[in-house]
Amino acid sequence: MVTEARDRAGGNITTVERDGYLWEEGPNSFQPSDPMLTMAVDCGLKDDLVLGDPDAPRFVLWKDKLRPVPGKLTDLPFFDLMSIPGKLRAGFGAIGLRPSPPGYEESVEQFVRRNLGAEVFERLIEPFCSGVYAGDPSKLSMKAAFGKVWKLEQTGGSIIGGTFKAIKERSSNPKPPRDPRLPTPKGQTVGSFRKGLRMLPDAICERLGSKVKLSWKLSSITKSDKGGYLLTYETPEGVVSLRSRSIVMTVPSYVASNILRPLSVAAADALSSFYYPPVAAVTISYPQEAIRDERLVDGELKGFGQLHPRSQGVETLGTIYSSSLFPNRAPNGRVLLLNYIGGATNTEIVSKTESQLVEAVDRDLRKMLIKPKAQDPFVTGVRVWPQAIPQFLVGHLDTLGTAKAALSDNGLDGLFLGGNYVSGVALGRCVEGAYEIASEVTGFLSQYAYK
Secondary structure (H helix, E strand, O other): OEEEOOOOOOOOOOEEEEOOEEEEOOOOOEOOOHHHHHHHHHOOOHHHEEEOOOOOOEEEEEOOEEEEOOOOHHHHHHOOOOOHHHHHHHHHHHOOOOOOOOOOOOEHHHHHHHHHOHHHHHHHHHHHHHHHHOOOOOOEEHHHHOHHHHHHHHHHOOHHHHHHHHHHHHHHOOOOOOOOOOOOOOOOOOEEEOOOOOHHHHHHHHHHHHHEEEOOEEEEEEEOOOOOEEEEEEEOOEEEEEEEOOEEEOOOHHHHHHHHOOOOHHHHHHHHOOOOOOEEEEEEEEEHHHEOHHHEEOOEEOOOEEEOOHHHOOOEEEEEOHHHHOOOOOOOOEEEEEEEEEOOOOHHHHHOOHHHHHHHHHHHHOOOOEOOOOOOOEEEEEEEEOOOOOOOEOOHHHHHHHHHHHHHHOOOOOEEEOOHHHHOOOHHHHHHHHHHHHHHHHHHHHHHOOO
């Protein structure tokens, strides 16, 4: 059974369609990994998948100019986002000519500055952290937030060394044959669905049918005398109690903390320590002619979007070119832009009105993307998330381990923690984490199966 406190499934996935526009107010897209594609195909959404152009450029604002980001390491020499000394420093660091790792857990800033230099950090990684985590890279954990890259240095002695070692291991231990039902994305891209991300939870709900209970708010969990757990819900039909051998909690950590406190104070304390800064998703539209001429290619705005380093005097974290990324997102002749503002370094957004947020974003965009004298934007939606994205700060994995160990120490076997603070903040990682937890649940319940 799946229980959801809201009146719809999908958590923070929030697709809105109105006035000829289709936009997202929560997550915007996903990396089309095989687990993500498997979920989509299993839900009957293969024909509804839409993938962005893998060649669509991404831009970073630097010194009043939007500069394209290299798509891969070999592109680095040909881009003007970094100086020649900065590129050389990154290259030498990547092959291992850099200070050795310290004996403590590094922040993203410490790791990147040590391995790749100041320019890579300030012009690429810092704006990327702002765009993905809405976070402060001086506090985010490299191991927790970008574990795959962190592991390269651990296993190979350097980023390049670890890359070669990973390639060698993959060739000597080939993966099982890929599911022939899955589409094959071309290059590095992102995906969505024809009518937005909400199609995925809607399709899952349809397949599960009556097993999904909406507007069921979990008020307590207790251990049952008969084994397993007793869950008590407030529902539209009144108070309902259920007994279950296993529970997967995918609520935010601060919600899980409150519910679990009667069962384990130590687990509750650990879960309550995770930080979720506020973020606002501001979606606005301009006429095509409002775009600066130098930003147009063949008369159109093309690309994935743009990121803004905190050092460049722009409040908006980044802007996604929604109508360029996926089809049928805006009426003909209009450009739809999704802008994120706020985050760990700008928590004051919660005290601003919707019009003030729109004004801030519009003011920023007129510095580099929109013509200064263009007409005011059409506002499609403003969504403020007071507690938006869990921050994988230094010590995050240890704290999560403490919470899990406390549950085990209190005999709470069969109670699993899931969601974005466990698996990772990206939608694709949440889906991959769901498959991983499903496997754990299966293993746990197998002890009760008839032998």
